[in-house]
Amino acid sequence: MSARLHAFYRIRASAATIEARAEGIANEQSVETPLAAIRDSFIMNEIAGKVEEIADEGNGWFRVRIGLAAATVGKDAGQLLNMLFGNSSLYEDVILEDAAFPPGFAALFGGPGHGLAGFRARLDAHGRALTASALKPQGLPVKQLAQLTYKLALGGIDVIKDDHGLADQAFSPFAERVKACAEAARKAVAATGKPVFYVPNCFGHFGEIEEQIALARAEGLSAVMIAPMITGVAALQAIRQRHQDFAIIAHPAMIGAGRISPYLFAKLFRLLGADAFVFPNPGGRFAYSSASCLKIAAALRGPCSGLLPGLPVPAGGMTLERVPELLDFYGRDVMLLIGGALLLAPPGKLAEETAAFVRAVRDHCYG
Amino acid sequence: MSARLHAFYRIRASAATIEARAEGIANEQSVETPLAAIRDSFIMNEIAGKVEEIADEGNGWFRVRIGLAAATVGKDAGQLLNMLFGNSSLYEDVILEDAAFPPGFAALFGGPGHGLAGFRARLDAHGRALTASALKPQGLPVKQLAQLTYKLALGGIDVIKDDHGLADQAFSPFAERVKACAEAARKAVAATGKPVFYVPNCFGHFGEIEEQIALARAEGLSAVMIAPMITGVAALQAIRQRHQDFAIIAHPAMIGAGRISPYLFAKLFRLLGADAFVFPNPGGRFAYSSASCLKIAAALRGPCSGLLPGLPVPAGGMTLERVPELLDFYGRDVMLLIGGALLLAPPGKLAEETAAFVRAVRDHCYG
Secondary structure: OOOEEEEEEEEEOOOOOHHHHHHHHHHHOOOOOOHHHOOOHHHHHHHOOEEEEEEEEEOOEEEEEEEEEHHHOOOOHHHHHHHHHOOHHHOOOEEEEEEEOOOOHHHHHOOOOOHHHHHHHHHOOOOOOEEEEEEOOOOOOHHHHHHHHHHHHHOOOOEEEEOOOOOOOOOOOHHHHHHHHHHHHHHHHHHHOOOOEEEOEOOOOHHHHHHHHHHHHHOOOOEEEEOHHHHOHHHHHHHHHHOOOOEEEEOOOOOOOOOEOHHHHHHHHHHHOOOEEEEEOOOOOOOOOHHHHHHHHHHHHOOOOOOOOOEEEEEOOOOHHHHHHHHHHHOOOOEEEOOHHHHOOOHHHHHHHHHHHHHHHHOOOOO | OOOEEEEEEEEEOOOOOHHHHHHHHHHHOOOOOOHHHOOOHHHHHHHOOEEEEEEEEEOOEEEEEEEEEHHHOOOOHHHHHHHHHOOHHHOOOEEEEEEEOOOOHHHHHOOOOOHHHHHHHHHOOOOOOEEEEEEOOOOOOHHHHHHHHHHHHHOOOOEEEEOOOOOOOOOOOHHHHHHHHHHHHHHHHHHHOOOOEEEOEOOOOHHHHHHHHHHHHHOOOOEEEEOHHHHOHHHHHHHHHHOOOOEEEEOOOOOOOOOEOHHHHHHHHHHHOOOEEEEEOOOOOOOOOHHHHHHHHHHHHOOOOOOOOOEEEEEOOOOHHHHHHHHHHHOOOOEEEOOHHHHOOOHHHHHHHHHHHHHHHHOOOOO
16 A cells, blocks of 8 residues: 555544544545545545544544545645645544654655754854744834844844744835844844844745745845744745755744644644744743643654754743743753843843843753 | 724633733734833834723623734735734634724735626626536546546536645646646537636645646636635735736635634635635535524625625535525525535436536526
8 A cells, every 4th residue: 555644633523423523534634525436446545545543532532543645745735734634624523633654755845954953053052042032013113123133132142033923014124124134133243253043034925935035045144934824834845945055933823722733733844844943832821731832842853754853942921030940841952032021121221131041041050 | 093904803711801811812913022011102002902892702702802903914915814813823712703904905905806707707607506516536547537527517517626635646747637627628618618617726835826827827727726724825815916817716725613713714715816715515514504604605795895796615515406405595696516426426427417416506496
C-alpha cells in the first residue's frame, strides 16, 4: 500500500454510532463520495481514507486514527491542511488532535531552514534564552516605532518584531516603517556592537509578501513574521522555499483554540518551515495550560524526521517578574517575548527597562 | 471620530467579569497594549477598540459589540480577519458572530463581480434554480474525470466543479485535468447547445493561483473555485481584483463550525468578491440547521451596501429526491449541488440521471 499520513481525531459520539462516524470522516477527508459509487479498486485500496483505530476515552468522546493517502496531498501545504481537516472542520463535535507523517514526507516540505541554532548563531546568543519584544500599539507613526526599535535595541534585546496588527495602514505604511525601523536597528547596533533582528510582519497574498520581503532584503533584514492561518499556510511554505536566507517567525493569529490542537499547529508550522513560533503562555492573557505549552515546545524542539529544532516563543501578557519562572519552565532553548509590559516604562526609561529584561535572561541559572 | 467596523462577539463570562472581558477583547483586537502604556490621545480615541454594548443572553453568555477603527484594516482582506478575530480566536469562550461595516467600506473590496445575475446570464439560466455537480473521487485519472464532465454536461447541468480535494496530485495533475475537462465540456456544449461552466479548484499560494487561472483562461474557462480559509482570504480578494472576468465560487473547507458563525463567512466571502458560496445543507452530512442556512442564504443574497447579490450553493449529501423540498426552502435564486449521489448512477446512466436532476429543477413550481 502507498504511504499514509495518520490523522488523529477526537470525536463525540455514542458507542453505537462511533464506527459509522469514523468511517464517515475517513470518507469526508479523502474520496468524499459514497463507497458504492467507487468502482475502481486502486481508489478503494490506495486513496480512500481508512479507519485504523478507535479508542473510547470515556465521557462520550472517542479517539480515532485515520490513515490518509500521502498521494492526495501532492506537495502543497494548503492541501495538507485540507486533507487533514478541510470538510471535517464543519463538524462541531470533531477535533483534529495530531498528525503523523510517513518516512520521506517531512523532506517534501523541509522544516526550519535555520531554527533555534540559526537564531543563536546569527544573534551571537549562546548558552542562554533569547529575548524579544514587539512594536506597538497600532496607530503610532513610523517615527515613534523607529524610536521604540532604537531603544529596545539599545537595551540589548535580541529580536524586535512588528506587532501582528501592523500591516500597511495609513498611520504607518509598511515600506516606510520597515525602512525606518531597520535604520534604527542599524544605528543601535553601531552603538552597542550587539546584533539584533528587526522582524517585519508580512501579510496579504503571496505576491504582496514577495514585495515585502524584497523591501526587507533591501534593508539588510533577514527574518520575517507571518500568521500562516491568515496568509494561508502555502505562503509559509513558499517563503521557506524561495527565500532560504530568511528566518521565519510564525504568529498564532486565527489558529483558534477549540478545534485543532495548538501543538499540532506548532508541528505543522515547523514542518512547513517556521524557525520560531509565538504562542500564548500560561498565566498571560490566554488560557493555554502549562501542559499544553510544554507539548507545543516539544513539538517545536523535539526530534521530528530529522528536521532542525525550532524556537518556542511564549508570549501574551508576560512581565519581567516572571522571567525566572519562565526560564525554569522552558529551559534555555526558548525566546521570551515581552511586549506591552516593557512599553509601560516611561519613554525615557525604555532602554533601561529592556536592559533589565536582558540581564534577567542572561544571568539566570539554567537548570 | 474616524469610521468604525462593528464586531459582534458571544462571550462566556460571569456578570462580575464581563465588562473586563469585553474591554480585554477590545484591546486584544486593536492596540494589544496596556492602556497605561498608550500616551497618545489619537491612538486612545481613534485606534483603540471600544466596547459599545454588552447584552446578557442568559446561561452565562453575553453578546458584546466592539467598535474597531476601519483605519487598522488598511485594504487587506487578511488584515480584516486579523482585526476581527486574530488573537481572540485563541480564547475558547469567545465566538465571532457578526460584523457590520461603515459606509464606503464595502467599496474597498467590491463584493461579487458577477454574482447571481452573472451566473444566470452566462449560463442562460433564467426563472429557475441552477444545478451543479462535482468531479470526484480523488484518485480518478484525468481521462475518467473528463468522461464524467462530458456526461454531466450532456445531461444538461449548469456547473461542474472540481471536488475541493482535487489539487495537483500525481493521479490527476492540475494542468492536464483542466485541459481535458474543459475540452470535454466544449464537446458536450457542441452536442447540446447548452452552456456549462467547468470550474477548476485553485489552491496553493497566490503565485500558483495566478498560473492556474492562466491555464484556465487559455482553455476558455471563466470561473474558478477556491477555499479562502485554506488559500488565505487575500487570494480571494486578489482574484476578484486582478481577474475581473472570472466568476468565483468559495468553498467552506476549514471555516470550522464552532467559533466563527458560518453566516459571517458568507458575508465576508461575498464582501471580498465571491460570486457563489458552497455550504452544508440541513439534512446532509453536516449539522447546519435550517435557520443557519437561511441566514447564510440571506447574507449572500440580501441587500448589503450596494453589493451584487451572490449565489447560495447548498451541498453536502444532497439527493435527487430532496430537490422539490430544497427549492421550496430556498426559492429559485439558488444553485443546487449534487455530487456523490449522482455518481451512484451506473457509468452508462450518468447523463440520464443528471438529466433527471436538471428536469426536476426546471419543472419545479417556484412559490
